[in-house]
Amino acid sequence: EPEVTQTPSHQVTQMGQEVILRCVPISNHLYFYWYRQILGQKVEFLVSFYNNEISEKSEIFDDQFSVERPDGSNFTLKIRSTKLEDSAMYFCASSVGQESPLHFGNGTRLTVT
Amino acid sequence: SQKIEQNSEALNIQEGKTATLTCNYTNYSPAYLQWYRQDPGRGPVFLLLIRENEKEKRKERLKVTFDTTLKQSLFHITASQPADSATYLCALRGGSYIPTFGRGTSLIVHP
Numbered sequence: 001e002p003e004v005t006q007t008p009s010h011q012v013t014q015m016g017q018e019v020i021l022r023c024v025p026i027s028n029h030l031y032f033y034w035y036r037q038i039l040g041q042k043v044e045f046l047v048s049f050y051n052n053e054i055s056e057k058s059e060i061f062d063d064q065f066s067v068e069r070p071d072g073s074n075f076t077l078k079i080r081s082t083k084l085e086d087s088a089m090y091f092c093a094s095s096v097g098q099e100s101p102l103h104f105g106n107g108t109r110l111t112v113t
Numbered sequence: 114s115q116k117i118e119q120n121s122e123a124l125n126i127q128e129g130k131t132a133t134l135t136c137n138y139t140n141y142s143p144a145y146l147q148w149y150r151q152d153p154g155r156g157p158v159f160l161l162l163i164r165e166n167e168k169e170k171r172k173e174r175l176k177v178t179f180d181t182t183l184k185q186s187l188f189h190i191t192a193s194q195p196a197d198s199a200t201y202l203c204a205l206r207g208g209s210y211i212p213t214f215g216r217g218t219s220l221i222v223h224p
Contacts, residue, residue, distance in 0.1 A: 004156075109154075
């Protein structure tokens with residue numbers, strides 16, 4: 001069964017550094033998402049992407065965050081200047097359509113020191 | 114404000130029994146409600162979707178009910194097994210198509 005893949009599985013970075021988290025969504029899916037989960041807390045929506053542009057974003061997704069689909073297969077989340085509170089598990093997801101279930105990757109654990 | 118409430122206490126049951134998990138919501142008029150399973154360190158995995166005009170949905174040992182008057186969904190696992198131990202998340206789509214997740218309830222099935 002096709003799956004969403006995320007790399008790296010674990011990223012450690014120093015405060016203030018830029019990180020790029022990478023995702024390869026399922027190939028025939030049209031909608032792409034980033035969610036995050038701080039340890040022990042709920043899965044929170046960050047941003048959705050459709051037709052090569054952001055379709056929705058949450059309050060968490062401020063100017064430090066950006067997303068890109070550079071080549072038709074990868075979907076990336078960039079955090080420009082990481083903060084300690086950015087430490088979390090970041091999940092990429094994709095869906096065929098707006099009303100379709102989400103397929104999640106297994107996440108990138110980001111640790112900011 | 115909008116809320117999705119799931120019991121934060123873990124549900125402990127014996128193998129073979131039926132597990133029932135609850136999802137309550139306020140200030141949503143969801144067109145859909147979804148249930149996902151999340152194992153430690155892994156991404157959520159979709160289980161079932163139920164629409165606002167459906168009262169009940171079944172898939173193998175899983176059953177979901179949706180009561181829009183009570184603003185509640187119940188998720189049942191019959192003949193539970195230790196392998197069913199995980200956190201179960203409900204997710205709502207309201208006016209936006211973006212699913213919003215509850216905190217989840219941890220289910221522990223004892224052999």
